[in-house]
Amino acid sequence: MDRNEFITIVMPLKDKLYRLAKRILVSKDEAEDAVQEIFMKLWKGKQQIENYKSPEAFAITMTKNYCLDRLKSKQASNLKIVHSNYQTSENIERNIEANDGVELVFQIMETLPEQQKLVLQLRDVEQFEFSEIAKMLESNETAIRVALSRARKTVRDEMIKKYNYGIS
């Protein structure tokens, strides 16, 4: 595979990989660093990409593993994840009417267990098929459905809690 081929395969995945990385690592900078790192890794393993049926699934699995590792080493070295991202200016771009609610959805998503967070991101944000998600997360469809159901219910319940609280 030459450089141009590599670019046409990998570049369109940029934003998806970034969003996934950001979902795990929370920080924008760290997510960007992670994507850069993933690109390097993908380039090094480009022979492997060709063998995989879906380069997308391969790249997403790689991103997931890399980011979870990063998170682990960060927690191990006792660094706190900074949850400051949602106060930055980029949020202004967000849908203004639903802003409070949207903000809340993001906050709730952050509190989900890793696997549920990933499933929710890949299904409800990126809209992948269950079979694809199962492959990406090296799991099976049943487990994915269960995790997804839990994640959706948690978001719903937390939203309702906050929603009712906001009204009363």
Next chain:
Amino acid sequence: MESVKIEKLLEAYFEGNTSLAEEKLLRDYFNSNNVAEHLEQYTSMFAGFQVAKEEHSSREFNLPERKSKTNKTWWYSVAAMLVVAFGVGSFYFSQPHYTQEEKEALAAFEKSKKAMMLLSENLNKGAEQITFVEQFAITKDKIFE
């Protein structure tokens, strides 16, 4: 009518039993402006996913350097290896190599050289003595003249 259908879909949605097409129906419904009042609490959830999908990074990601560069470093190591191989090789080949027979011959040559040297040394000693004899002959001639 519509909201009944949506309620059913929502129920399946929270159990993880909706297809992508059904989820699209839900998204479209909640992103439209006529959400039934009792379902409004779900709006921000779907709006949130929509916003999440629009997130992107504006950073320029560098792709790894061109392949030629990696080739160059590959050549460096090859060149270094050649230099080392040449050095070791030339050192190795500059050392003379003798077979057993040649070694024996060389040893014999050294021995005979030594013997010749000894011989010539002694011969020189003898020649020195001759000068005395010559001196004797000269003085003898002087006296008997």
